[in-house]
Amino acid sequence: KQEVTQIPAALSVPEGENLVLNCSFTDSAIYNLQWFRQDPGKGLTSLLLIQSSQREQTSGRLNASLDKSSGRSTLYIAASQPGDSATYLCAAGGHYGQNFVFGPGTRLSVLP
Amino acid sequence: NAGVTQTPKFQVLKTGQSMTLQCAQDMNHNSMYWYRQDPGMGLRLIYYSASEGTTDKGEVPNGYNVSRLNKREFSLRLESAAPSQTSVYFCASSAPKEGGYNSPLHFGNGTRLTVT
Numbered sequence A: 001k002q003e004v005t006q007i008p009a010a011l012s013v014p015e016g017e018n019l020v021l022n023c024s025f026t027d028s029a030i031y032n033l034q035w036f037r038q039d040p041g042k043g044l045t046s047l048l049l050i051q052s053s054q055r056e057q058t059s060g061r062l063n064a065s066l067d068k069s070s071g072r073s074t075l076y077i078a079a080s081q082p083g084d085s086a087t088y089l090c091a092a093g094g095h096y097g098q099n100f101v102f103g104p105g106t107r108l109s110v111l112p
Numbered sequence B: 001n002a003g004v005t006q007t008p009k010f011q012v013l014k015t016g017q018s019m020t021l022q023c024a025q026d027m028n029h030n031s032m033y034w035y036r037q038d039p040g041m042g043l044r045l046i047y048y049s050a051s052e053g054t055t056d057k058g059e060v061p062n063g064y065n066v067s068r069l070n071k072r073e074f075s076l077r078l079e080s081a082a083p084s085q086t087s088v089y090f091c092a093s094s095a096p097k098e099g100g101y102n103s104p105l106h107f108g109n110g111t112r113l114t115v116t
Helices: none
Strands: A004-007 A010-014 A017-027 A033-040 A044-051 A058-059 A062-067 A072-077 A084-093 A107-110 B003-008 B012-013 B019-025 B031-037 B044-047 B062-066 B074-078 B089-096 B109-113
Touching: A004 A010, A004 A084, A010 A017, A017 A033, A017 A084, A017 A107, A017 B031, A033 A062, A033 A072, A044 A058, A044 A062, A044 A072, A072 A084, B003 B089, B012 B019, B019 B089, B019 B109, B031 B062, B031 B074, B044 B062, B044 B074, B074 B089
Parallel strands: A010 A107, B012 B109
Antiparallel strands: A004 A017, A017 A072, A033 A044, A033 A084, A058 A062, A062 A072, A084 A107, B003 B019, B019 B074, B031 B044, B031 B089, B062 B074, B089 B109
16 A cells, blocks of 8 residues: 655745755555645645656746655755745655545745 | 635534535546545545546545536535544546546645534
């Protein structure tokens, strides 16, 4: 059974710092890895989806990498801003989306 | 573009009461999902519908039923609510491409349910 973990559970950084969020999964037979952002009281917003054949995806200040062999993905946020404060979740995707297994999330606070 | 819309936003039930959570998407997506999110845990899949007319159980289906009313709408029903079903419920949709995967999930804003 796929298990997804995220470390750390919470992170607090000063504005402007570059940071890395970690996601680990136990079963390397995934089809994709998706990163989401969740603001308090809101649903999840998809940030990046990395297909299993890809190594990384970039969107603006965000860069996500995927290493299937080691069961790891990282989300790199450059030049963090207070507006980046949210919970970030990763999900390891299987076939047809029904097998997306979510991690518990990392709660990020960017201090002005 | 509304995306995925869930109603109601909040609900309080007494043990044994029933209710239906509504979800609609306007993105012409084939697949729809119901998840629950509990403190300290990731999201867990309750039921999903890969396409109109089909539904399948996810990881935690006990105590729930679903109906895929049409391509747009996917409802979740609690027949006899229990305190263990206190949670935040999210509906999501996706548009699987050929092969069925590599499609991002789009989420609604959730329904916060408390069962006393």
